[in-house]
Amino acid sequence: MSRDVKVKKGLSKHLLEMKFMKLSRDRIQKEEEEEACKALFYNQISDEMKSSSSKFILETSWVICEGLKCGRRSFKGMNPVIERILEMENNDKCTVKKVKEEDVDITAVEMAKIYQQESTLIETVGKKFKNPKFNSSSNKRRKFMKPLEEEEMKNIVNSYWIILNKINVCLFFVAIIMNEIKQENSTTSWEAVPHDIMVPVPIKIHSPVILDHSLPMAHGQLPVPQTPHNISSMGNFVEPELSAELIQHGWRKFWSKRENRPYFWNKLTGESLWEMPSLKHAFDPVTDPLGICAGGASVNGSTPHNDTLSLKRRSSEEVVENPVIKKFILSGPWDLEIPTNVIIFERSPTILAHPHPEVESLRCSLTAKLRQCYQELCHSRKNIDAPEDSFDRWLMERKTVDTGSDPLLPSQCYPEVSLSMYKEIMNDIPMKLEKPKFTGDARKQLSKYAEAAKKVIDSRNVSSESRKVVKWNCEDTFQWLRKTVGATYDDFQERLAHLRTQCQPHLTEAVKESIEGICLKIYHLSSEYAKKVRDKQSEIYKEQGITEPLTPASALTTRKVWCYPVQFAAPCPRLPAIDYMVEKDMISLRYNKIDTVCIHTQYMQKLEQLYRYNCFDDRKFELFLPRVWALLKRYSTFQGKNQLFQSSLSLTVMECLNRCFGVTFECFASPLNCYFRQFCSAFPDTDAYFGSRGMLSDLKAVSGSFEANPPYCEELMDSMVTLFEKLLSESIEPLSFIVTIPEVRDPAPSAILRLESSPYKKKQVVVPAFEHEYRNGFQHNVNKADVNIRSKNGLLVVWLQNPPGFQRWGPTEDRVEALLEAFRPGKERERDKQELLSPSRINNNLSNTTQLQNKLELEKSVTDP
């Protein structure tokens, strides 16, 4: 509009549109736009601004920003953190009042306790981010910090809040704050939040549980040193120094700015104390795996209640003593709260190396290469694909004889040729046979077999007699095929069986050597790869100044102890960082920017809980992610494509085995598929932190009730029966093994025959095919809908027990009935539904019953371990 007016006032519109008038036209247009702007902002632009030379106007906008209200709201203790911020805003001061305990449903102290005992993934990740290594602004651990000025603190808190709000990661913030609440119990100011994160601050919450030494204890209930009570003013504090011996045991002195006094932190065990630590109370997971002998809370010979050290008493400690501690139970297809009833002979620590992502990455890529090489050898030499699963089975079979140093790659085996690999390849010579669907397929298969057999015998150096027999039989089959009309499916199958019987011995003779050659080649390659891995391992240890133990420590075999996780002889090297990404309910862990493994959030939480219960050298979870990465990498390499090797009994069956037969231990498991928190597994090195009691072959059980669901590997199943019979023959204490094995009878593996004829067999039942379900071996990363699978095989259940075991956990009719009922398909889903309706009821009931039952049982059974 204004433009039209202007044009009318000056030059004519037509003139302006001419080419040579471009400059004037632009100038006029600019003037018009300026005019229009002025008209728009005439009441906002002051004369001063007009006369100013700068084109930019600077406003101190922080004043306005500070006046803004926090975008989030919380009332009545719903979110104490938000309420603190609001309160801070209202008072316009840095001090924050304590959230009133009576106003909230879950008080800060309760939250602190929950986080102390069972901090979830959030806390772990929160802790991870607290770690100076992950804090980009400070790569050095700040041990002694100056108190920050109130104003400075206010600014930090404000900027923290604004930034976090914007990027929507309040989750971590809450975790960090909750952790602080945990440490402080009744925090008195914001001060603790941003800068104390990096320093481990000692606080040990009183366990309300009265220790009964005759009972198995949850590791979460270990007697731990307490923060002392009856402490006088901090001014009287006398600063003690650490002795060389204590330093050697991992103790270091730090300064708590909050309390303005030193404290002691053990970098090996993660323990922290206000007072000078005493060596005699050091927690030794090997000689005292449950910490029972470590005694209660006595420190330096004095109980926490009469400790006369002049340290300041914290009001929070009074609250901490409140006996109402909420136990966190991580719900899922497991019950990690069931304590063990298994007593074993003490073992020496393992000389296996701690898993390291760099080493694991190499090991797994070499294993993948070996798998590929196996396929290529079968293809080029035998013109067949490598038999399905035979590489995975080979890895398991080799473990029963391997005495080498690598946990995955076989390297020291006798005999070198694996019978399992040999048999599986041989079984596919001259071709792999499959059950045909239709009569036509059966006919085709017979003809193909005859052709393949002829080809094999022609291409090999065999005796003329063998050649004659095979050729004659093949020709005979061709003739039969030509002249027979209307043969049935069964006729073709029978004819094939006949041809095989005639030819197989000669074919075996013909290919024996070259198959052995394949087995040998794979084994030697594996040994070579294992050496490469070992070299890499040694290089890392050397770099970090760690001496590798070469021989196992002298065998400790006389003391009986509650079964405890595998311990390492060497200390753990520093581990590299792992990237952590969450997408929906899946978590990806990435090492070195390319090597990614995945796991469901729920299973990550399970690992976290297992780690808390079983890992003694990383109470701060600083090594948690690299260790989880190594675990997942190992299993994804070991597992191959067949989920069956990792498939497990259903949840309801496990529950029933525990309820009716006192089972508290799985003989074959992984941290991913275990139901109990104590189990044997294939990989003591990666699994030890998560509860593994070592490989089954190393189990020296004296008493307890076990479940054994082995992967289908004949040699492994066989060695299992041998071990169980040996343990049963040696123990006079209650010992029971409930074994489940697929009912295969054509032919039956020797393990089944031996189980059936064992002198310790108390009962056997068969759960028919399709009348039970199992859990998918990839349960930790498949869709929930794919977890329960109907079994195509029958399942043989056998009870092997010694007389006291039979007396305690015998297969009475009622119990067996209950077990068969638990196997019924759909049982797990029914249970899930129930749990959905009342999660807390089920969880509480479950753990209460199992705990009570175990308590009663153990009161009856246990002699001093």
Ligand code: SAH
């Ligand atoms: N714990 C489940 C699943 C068993 S699947 C259950 O009892 O139903 C078999 C498990 O045995 C797998 O996790 C496999 O990794 C593990 N395994 C393989 N070899 C083993 C060995 N030598 N000692 C102990 N566990 C082994």
